Amino acid sequence: MRNSKKNLSKHDAMHPSIPELREQLKKGAVDRREFLRTTTLLGVSAGAAYAMAGIVGPATDAMAATPKKGGVIRMAMAVQDMSDPHTYDWVEKSNIARQMVEYLTITGPDNVTRPLLAESWAPSDDLKTWTFKIRKGVKFGNGDELTADDVVYNVKRWLDPATGSSILGLLNSMVDTKDGKDKDGKPIKIKTMTPGAIEKVDTYTVRFHLNSPDLALPEKLYHYPAMIVHRSFDEKGGNISKTPELGTGPFTLAEYKVGEKAILKRRKSPYWDEEPYLSEIHYIDTGPDSSAALAAVASRQVDALYVLDLNTLEVAKGIPGIVVHEATTAQTGVIRMQTDAKPFDDIRVRKAILLASDNAQNLKTAHRGLGSVGENHHVCDCQPDYAALPKVARDVVGAKKLLAEAGHANGLEITCNVGNTQGTWEQDSVVVLKQNLAEAGITLNVNVMPAAQYWEVWDKAPFSLTSWTHRPFWVPCCWAWLIAQACLGMRHITIAMRSTTC
Amino acid sequence: MLILIAKRIGFMVMTMVAVSILLFLVLEISPGSVATKVLGQYASDEQKNIWLEQHGYFEPLWYRYGVWAGNFMTGELGVSHRFKVPVGDIMWPRLWNTAVLGFWTFALIIPASLILGVLAGMREGSKLDRAISITSVLTTSIPEFASAVFLSAIFVFGLKWLPGTSGMINGFDPTQLILPVMVLFLYDFGYVARMTRASMAEVMTTPYIRTAILKGLPYRQVIVKHALRNALIAPFTVIMLQLNWLLSGVIVVEFFFAYKGFGALLLEASLNQDIFVIEACAMVAVFVAVATQTIADIGYTYLNPRIRFS
Numbered sequence: 001m002r003n004s005k006k007n008l009s010k011h012d013a014m015h016p017s018i019p020e021l022r023e024q025l026k027k028g029a030v031d032r033r034e035f036l037r038t039t040t041l042l043g044v045s046a047g048a049a050y051a052m053a054g055i056v057g058p059a060t061d062a063m064a065a066t067p068k069k070g071g072v073i074r075m076a077m078a079v080q081d082m083s084d085p086h087t088y089d090w091v092e093k094s095n096i097a098r099q100m101v102e103y104l105t106i107t108g109p110d111n112v113t114r115p116l117l118a119e120s121w122a123p124s125d126d127l128k129t130w131t132f133k134i135r136k137g138v139k140f141g142n143g144d145e146l147t148a149d150d151v152v153y154n155v156k157r158w159l160d161p162a163t164g165s166s167i168l169g170l171l172n173s174m175v176d177t178k179d180g181k182d183k184d185g186k187p188i189k190i191k192t193m194t195p196g197a198i199e200k201v202d203t204y205t206v207r208f209h210l211n212s213p214d215l216a217l218p219e220k221l222y223h224y225p226a227m228i229v230h231r232s233f234d235e236k237g238g239n240i241s242k243t244p245e246l247g248t249g250p251f252t253l254a255e256y257k258v259g260e261k262a263i264l265k266r267r268k269s270p271y272w273d274e275e276p277y278l279s280e281i282h283y284i285d286t287g288p289d290s291s292a293a294l295a296a297v298a299s300r301q302v303d304a305l306y307v308l309d310l311n312t313l314e315v316a317k318g319i320p321g322i323v324v325h326e327a328t329t330a331q332t333g334v335i336r337m338q339t340d341a342k343p344f345d346d347i348r349v350r351k352a353i354l355l356a357s358d359n360a361q362n363l364k365t366a367h368r369g370l371g372s373v374g375e376n377h378h379v380c381d382c383q384p385d386y387a388a389l390p391k392v393a394r395d396v397v398g399a400k401k402l403l404a405e406a407g408h409a410n411g412l413e414i415t416c417n418v419g420n421t422q423g424t425w426e427q428d429s430v431v432v433l434k435q436n437l438a439e440a441g442i443t444l445n446v447n448v449m450p451a452a453q454y455w456e457v458w459d460k461a462p463f464s465l466t467s468w469t470h471r472p473f474w475v476p477c478c479w480a481w482l483i484a485q486a487c488l489g490m491r492h493i494t495i496a497m498r499s500t501t502c
Numbered sequence: 503m504l505i506l507i508a509k510r511i512g513f514m515v516m517t518m519v520a521v522s523i524l525l526f527l528v529l530e531i532s533p534g535s536v537a538t539k540v541l542g543q544y545a546s547d548e549q550k551n552i553w554l555e556q557h558g559y560f561e562p563l564w565y566r567y568g569v570w571a572g573n574f575m576t577g578e579l580g581v582s583h584r585f586k587v588p589v590g591d592i593m594w595p596r597l598w599n600t601a602v603l604g605f606w607t608f609a610l611i612i613p614a615s616l617i618l619g620v621l622a623g624m625r626e627g628s629k630l631d632r633a634i635s636i637t638s639v640l641t642t643s644i645p646e647f648a649s650a651v652f653l654s655a656i657f658v659f660g661l662k663w664l665p666g667t668s669g670m671i672n673g674f675d676p677t678q679l680i681l682p683v684m685v686l687f688l689y690d691f692g693y694v695a696r697m698t699r700a701s702m703a704e705v706m707t708t709p710y711i712r713t714a715i716l717k718g719l720p721y722r723q724v725i726v727k728h729a730l731r732n733a734l735i736a737p738f739t740v741i742m743l744q745l746n747w748l749l750s751g752v753i754v755v756e757f758f759f760a761y762k763g764f765g766a767l768l769l770e771a772s773l774n775q776d777i778f779v780i781e782a783c784a785m786v787a788v789f790v791a792v793a794t795q796t797i798a799d800i801g802y803t804y805l806n807p808r809i810r811f812s
Contacts, residue, residue: 080584081584081585081586083586186547188547258584258585258586258587259584259585259592259762259767259770260669260671260762261669261671282671284669284671285669285760286667286669286760287757287760287766287770288757288770288773289757289758289760291651291654291758292666292667292757292758292759292760293667293760294666295654295658295659295666295667295759296665296666296667296669296760297666298658298659298662298666299658299662299664299665299666299667301665301666301667301669301671315659318659319659450772450773450774450775451773452773452774452775453775456538
């Protein structure tokens with residue numbers, strides 16, 4: 001919905017590891033995807049990185065046929081309360097808001113992160129100091145120019161515990177954790193921004209000072225709540241749906257009713273980049289029933305769907321004019337075990353569950369074979385950091401043996417929570433696992449709960465299925481099923497990822 | 503009669519108080535979870551405590567109930583955490599939408615079921631009676647979620663005559679009402695028709711009707727003047743009780759057709775644990791239930807001369 005940016009950033013100095021990366025690319029030690037991602041994160045422009053890798057970049061606007069200007073697109077999607085961008089916990093909220101409010105960076109479908117409101121960035125050699133140049137001439141809807149003050153205001157706001165943003169967990173390298181006490185004197189951990197973690201260098205330059213190296217900082221700045229609002233956002237009531245002029249994006253919110261609709265219209269004041277082709281975008285909430293959204297498509301009440309779930313996929317294919325395209329993403333279902341909770345604190349139990357589960361059958365039955373089989377870790381073969389590991393064959397006898405060793409010779413009863421947050425395949429997947437585990441003498445109780453309730457317990461329940469959203473890097477996996485080997489001994493990683501999911 | 507009305511209204515108030523206590527206990531007994539629901543999953547313990555204190559959650563339970571019930575009666579229904587606006591701003595328009603849906607549904611159900619019920623009950627066992635009975639049993643036994651799928655497969659996906667969802671996004675559109683009304687009509691008219699038929703058939707076997715027929719009165723006059731008035735007393739109560747059914751029955755239909763009504767609101771509030779909306783919707787639903795029951799009771803008493811004059 002927005003035109004891709006044609007920005008080539010210029011840098012005073014190239015990061016010292018770039019020549020080495022080029023060397024590794026030549027030798028075949030890194031592949032092109034990894035080379036592109038790393039060099040662009042290190043501050044090389046996407047165009048230059050593609051040139052270095054000797055390949056042509058993805059099609060730009062100029063290369064595509066010129067579309068006609070104007071027109072309205074209507075999309076069926078949940079319209080939720082979206083007052084404070086920094087506290088978003090559903091991508092749907094950001095989908096509406098990102099037409100009005102923008103990010104410092106933007107990650108493209110090629111997994112390459114490019115500058116957006118930032119013009120360029122340059123990390124220090126140790127990746128702990130990052131200097132971001134801010135694009136000049138970017139105007140908010142209220143006429144003010146975007147400056148370093150706005151960026152500093154936003155970063156401080158993200159990392160203020162009073163805001164309640166998930167970014168606080170994501171930008172761990174800019175945060176101090178202190179022991180504090182709540183009102184009743186119970187000890188709690190309080191995370192706050194490390195003083196001086198963000199610095200205004202001049203009107204158009206900011207610098208991030210990290211406590212530890214972080215190559216992924218530019219990617220993280222495209223985390224969906226990390227939007228840049230005007231510095232007066234809190235003063236004006238802290239509600240972007242009431243003050244859409246406090247964003248720099250090409251659209252403004254004309255009508256907005258939670259649970260019903262959000263109508264976006266092209267903003268009247270000039271936009272800093274190319275004008276969007278569309279004159280209006282309508283998001284229409286057809287409720288939680290996926291068949292209603294499909295009925296809206298069939299009767300041409302909407303032009304597009306945000307979610308097409310498996311239950312309605314076959315019906316969708318039968319509607320004349322609908323072509324279903326498949327794309328490989330790292331979206332996945334992850335059944336996770338909490339390694340410090342009983343009985344999963346015993347590695348033999350975890351291994352037994354793993355050996356008893358049939359991931360191929362799970363994919364075939366619960367997800368109609370659409371996707372690739374999970375390999376019990378979080379990395380998808382479409383991600384740069386994937387490496388094939390030896391396959392684990394199903395071994396029910398071995399699983400029983402391990403269980404007996406762990407003291408569960410007479411069987412084991414466990415419960416798995418599932419919230420069907422992305423469709424009922426989640427529940428089906430757990431049911432397949434239940435049957436798999438039954439063969440090894442494990443009784444699995446399936447605890448189905450409403451999506452909203454699930455998000456309250458997903459990081460606390462010892463055993464649960466969570467839909468993992470695609471990210472450019474290693475976090476998630478292809479449409480695949482993992483039985484939490486990834487979480488063996490890695491509970492803290494799971495908790496840290498809290499911020500990057502849901 | 504006045505004593506009866508006073509009694510019925512007293513009973514109605516007591517029911518509502520009892521339900522409100524239950525509702526309050528179920529939803530608000532654990533203040534911690536209330537704060538999580540309102541502030542969201544990333545809220546810190548500190549934020550939750552501040553919120554709970556500000557909203558009086560550290561007061562004793564009975565006191566909190568008193569404040570809540572008092573606010574409720576003065577129209578202060580709280581603020582929806584999902585919509586971020588006062589509950590009333592969301593609920594009343596949604597209730598109105600359901601009333602519109604209900605009006606058209608009843609505008610069709612009442613005449614259709616009464617006429618068909620009377621026709622069937624007039625001559626029990628006749629061909630007409632059998633045809634009507636079979637149709638009404640058939641349509642009533644198909645649940646709304648099934649008929650909604652069938653009808654939309656035919657009219658939306660197949661014939662492409664009707665819009666698939668009824669969100670009324672661009673203002674009121676009567677064509678969007680057709681499918682939801684059709685589904686509700688199909689499910690409910692058969693039931694009311696069967697009740698009318700039973701009542702009519704019963705009246706037709708009473709001695710005074712036999713007397714009227716034997717006296718030589720024209721059949722038409724027997725039906726209209728003598729049978730109908732008595733036969734319609736029972737359907738009146740049944741129809742009043744259908745209002746109750748409608749408030750819960752619409753959940754499925756509103757959900758399926760994305761109609762922005764009261765049922766869909768209640769369902770979405772439950773799924774999202776929007777407690778103040780659940781509380782308000784539940785109380786409105788209880789009010790409708792006991793109020794229609796009371797009106798049905800009073801109306802029945804009024805319509806039935808044997809009770810009226812005793």
